[in-house]
Amino acid sequence: MLRVAVALAWQKKRVGGMRMPSTAARAVHALKDENCPILISPSLVSLDLPDIWASNPTPHDFPSAHKCSNEQNAAIIDGKSMAEEIMSRIAFEVKRMKESIGKVPGLAVIMVGQRRDSQTYVRNKIKACGEAGIMSMMTELPDDCKEDEVLNALSRFNEDPSVHGILVQLPLPQHLDEAKILDVLSLEKDVDGFHPLNMGNLALRGREPLFIPCTPKGCIELLIRSGVEIMGKRAVVIGRSNIVGLPTSLLLQRHHATVSIIHAFTKNPEQITCEADIVITAAGVPNLVRGNWLKPGAIVIDVGTNPIEDPSCEHGYRLRGDVFYEEAVRVASLITPVPGGVGPMTIAMLLSNTLDSAKRAYDFT
Amino acid sequence: MLRVAVALAWQKKRVGGMRMPSTAARAVHALKDENCPILISPSLVSLDLPDIWASNPTPHDFPSAHKCSNEQNAAIIDGKSMAEEIMSRIAFEVKRMKESIGKVPGLAVIMVGQRRDSQTYVRNKIKACGEAGIMSMMTELPDDCKEDEVLNALSRFNEDPSVHGILVQLPLPQHLDEAKILDVLSLEKDVDGFHPLNMGNLALRGREPLFIPCTPKGCIELLIRSGVEIMGKRAVVIGRSNIVGLPTSLLLQRHHATVSIIHAFTKNPEQITCEADIVITAAGVPNLVRGNWLKPGAIVIDVGTNPIEDPSCEHGYRLRGDVFYEEAVRVASLITPVPGGVGPMTIAMLLSNTLDSAKRAYDFT
Incomplete structure (x- = not known):
């Protein structure tokens, strides 16, 4: 098995008759630039391109389904080290924010019940916050808690100006109405991006969640x-x-x-x-x-x-x-x-979303 | 070419070990029932099923791509007569509403510019409203109108309680911000369903737009x-x-x-x-x-x-x-x-959405 760092290739691609660097190429370029944003992924609206269809393409023979063989060795995508690189940039930005305006991003977690996997995920998220200098707080509720208790916890975090991201650890116990709870979560703090309005804006071209x-x-x-x-x-x-x-x-x-x-x-x-x-x-x-x-x-x-x-x-x-x-x-x-x-990477993206939210809240660039 | 009415087959399908009628079968059943809803399509949330995956299926040979032949004759789906059947049921419901509570559904159209195709679509929609007994009204604006003029027209319709559906005929001229305009449209009157919140709820299982x-x-x-x-x-x-x-x-x-x-x-x-x-x-x-x-x-x-x-x-x-x-x-x-x-069918669905909206507004069942 070949364990290698993935090589980044500088590619050019012709789009709509215009010679432009590919996203991957722009990504490599960005990685070399110290002033580049933390993430390489571009804004979605910037990706929007008109669909120009080729009318009446020449029919041709279709190849048969690919034969799956067993001869190649894959390179491993090292998510851990990529996430560490992003995390260190986030930590740098959090430090810069603290030094400039005396504020840090805050993430609040609502955890209902005792699912072992959820507990592990939440523990890892809280730990990562600490490493990046992001303030975290958690409300733990018992498995049989009432919906109102979750909604009250959510409302407190919605109103707390030191909280910039809220996540309700899913899945919730069966008796709780997940949709109703997520609807109450402030859109501006929905760092998980699960609100239907965020999802709609993710789906629709011309919009950005x-x-x-x-x-x-x-x-x-x-x-x-x-x-x-x-x-x-x-x-x-x-x-x-x-x-x-x-x-x-x-x-x-x-x-x-x-x-x-x-x-x-x-x-x-x-x-x-x-x-x-x-x-x-x-x-x-x-x-x-x-x-x-x-x-x-x-x-x-x-x-x-x-x-x-x-x-x-x-x-x-x-x-x-x-x-x-x-x-x-x-x-x-x-x-x-x-x-x-x-x-x-999931955890790094959560922290990145929380940082973005805090920057928006404080109008910090 | 075979021009036949499409036969509706009573099918049974086994899902998750349970013998249940297929959607198509339920559809046929509904068509026979005079008290059935206007549309046969079920609510989306009612369709939600848990994904129970078959783990480790036995690998098998994949068939090659289907060869496309030229020997079969298709039956024609007669959208016109299906739409007429739906329209007559809508007209019946509108009449029933008028007789019961003295109200009819109202549809407002905002039309910017002189696109020939848009004019045809709008004319057909207005005509269909008349046939179904739905009140319609239209605001026409010139090609070079200001965004504020569109927004003002939209706000008037948003506030008018006799309007239950609003449609902004798309595409809008380039200089107008389509997303901004659609965001102003009242969710409860978005009979086109283009608002991102409607789209998010369409995408998300467990939710209904x-x-x-x-x-x-x-x-x-x-x-x-x-x-x-x-x-x-x-x-x-x-x-x-x-x-x-x-x-x-x-x-x-x-x-x-x-x-x-x-x-x-x-x-x-x-x-x-x-x-x-x-x-x-x-x-x-x-x-x-x-x-x-x-x-x-x-x-x-x-x-x-x-x-x-x-x-x-x-x-x-x-x-x-x-x-x-x-x-x-x-x-x-x-x-x-x-x-x-x-x-x-598109026009019939628009009228169906407008009727549904009016029923919701007047709490009329």
């Missing part, structure tokens, strides 16, 4: 930092959850990928996946995506973090992705590991 | 009334406009189709389209979709209404769809004509 959901944003940032040109690529998103699959498919579309969304009612998912240049999986099913689901040279982003019982591990379990990694790594050209791929 | 955009809603209603089961089907949407392509893809997903979205940056669109059971085109390019783009037996919904110069026609032009109809009709199993397919 206040916040892009963290995991999808992290996936795109991983791709761009790996030198992957998304425009025109066939992308398959496996899973259509409100928090990952759906916004990921919308975001890939804003980047001009040709997107197919696979879910549990899809027949022959492997057949569709095998045609994709980019596969992003968020199904929550360990080892769902086998090596023969992939086109040789595909780029694979694995959002799955599924605990698998393993008595030999410290906590009695280990994490597996949605992708059968040992098979996929022989077929793909680029792949994220689990853990150490998308996970750290 | 106040209004589903008219053309996508019409496409789904056409499919369901034609006895097409959408769940599990491969659907390709050609075009990703904010007003048709995007909401159509979101709506198909809510109906559990496996959706791929094709746009002008898609490579080999014909290859992807040729795998689809359902093709919905809204590219605005006449004859883009050739016969060999289609899988034999595919269901084709053509949203395109492209004027083609033709001196032999009364107005000097005739309408063509995005689909090369004469070729497609030999490959598809079901197809909408242009005109007489989606167009009449």
Whole structure:
């Protein structure tokens, strides 16, 4: 298995007759520039291009489905080190904000119940806040709490000017109305980007959401930092959850990928996946995506973090992705590991969104 | 060419181990019931199903791409008569409302400029309102009007309690900020469903928009009334406009189709389209979709209404769809004509949304 840092290629692409640098190329350029923004991903509205269709293209023979082979070794996308690089830039910006205006960004977390995975996620987020100099606070509520208790906690954070981001750790216990709770969350503090207005603005060309959901944003940032040109690529998103699959498919579309969304009612998912240049999986099913689901040279982003019982591990379990990694790594050209791929980027994006929110609140540039 | 009314088949489908009638079957049942709602399409939230993934499916050989043949004759989906049936039910409901509470639904149209196609669309909508007993009013503004004039007209309609639906005929002239204008439109009167909050609620499972955009809603209603089961089907949407392509893809997903979205940056669109059971085109390019783009037996919904110069026609032009109809009709199993397919359904859906809005406003059931 080839464990190499992903090389960033300077690419040029002809768009609409105009010679312009690709997103990946601009990304590399930005990385070299010390004054560049923390994230390389461009604003969505800046990506908007008119659809100029080629009328009546010449019909041609269609190639048969790609044969999936087992001969290639993938380079590993090192999400951990990319996230660390972003985190250090965030920490620098937080320090600059504190020194300039005496303020720091604040993130509030509402955690209901005792889910082990949620507790781990929240702990990691709080820890990351501390490392970046972002103030964090948490309200923990019991599993059987009333909806009003959650709404009251939310209202307090909505009104607190030292809080710039609020996240309600999902999933909530069944008896709570998730939609109703998320609707109460102040749009300006919705750093998870789950509010339907944010989602609508993510979907609609010509518009820009206040916040892009963290995991999808992290996936795109991983791709761009790996030198992957998304425009025109066939992308398959496996899973259509409100928090990952759906916004990921919308975001890939804003980047001009040709997107197919696979879910549990899809027949022959492997057949569709095998045609994709980019596969992003968020199904929550360990080892769902086998090596023969992939086109040789595909780029694979694995959002799955599924605990698998393993008595030999410290906590009695280990994490597996949605992708059968040992098979996929022989077929793909680029792949994220689990853990150490998308996970750290999600947290970095949460902190980036919180920083952006604080900058907006204080009009700090 | 076989011109037949589409037969509605009573189908049963096994979902999650439970034997339940398919949407198409429920549709047929509803059509037989005099007390059934005007539209057959179910509420979106009622469609939500948990994604239960089959883990580690047995790998198998993938069939090669379907060979596109030219031997079949499609049945024609008669959008005009389906729309008439819906319109007569709307007219009945409007009459019932008037007799019960002395009120009728009201639709307001804001029309900027002199685009010939927009004028035709608006004229048809106003005419349909008259036929259904819905009150309509229109504000016409010149091509070079100021943004404030549009916003003022919009505010007046927002505040007018006799107006239950407002539509701003798109596209607007370039100098006007479409997003800003649509944001001012009252959510409760956004019968076009173009507000980002409506779009977000259309996208998100567990939520229901106040209004589903008219053309996508019409496409789904056409499919369901034609006895097409959408769940599990491969659907390709050609075009990703904010007003048709995007909401159509979101709506198909809510109906559990496996959706791929094709746009002008898609490579080999014909290859992807040729795998689809359902093709919905809204590219605005006449004859883009050739016969060999289609899988034999595919269901084709053509949203395109492209004027083609033709001196032999009364107005000097005739309408063509995005689909090369004469070729497609030999490959598809079901197809909408242009005109007489989606167009009449779009108007029926607009009136249906306006009626729903008035019912909500007056709490009339």
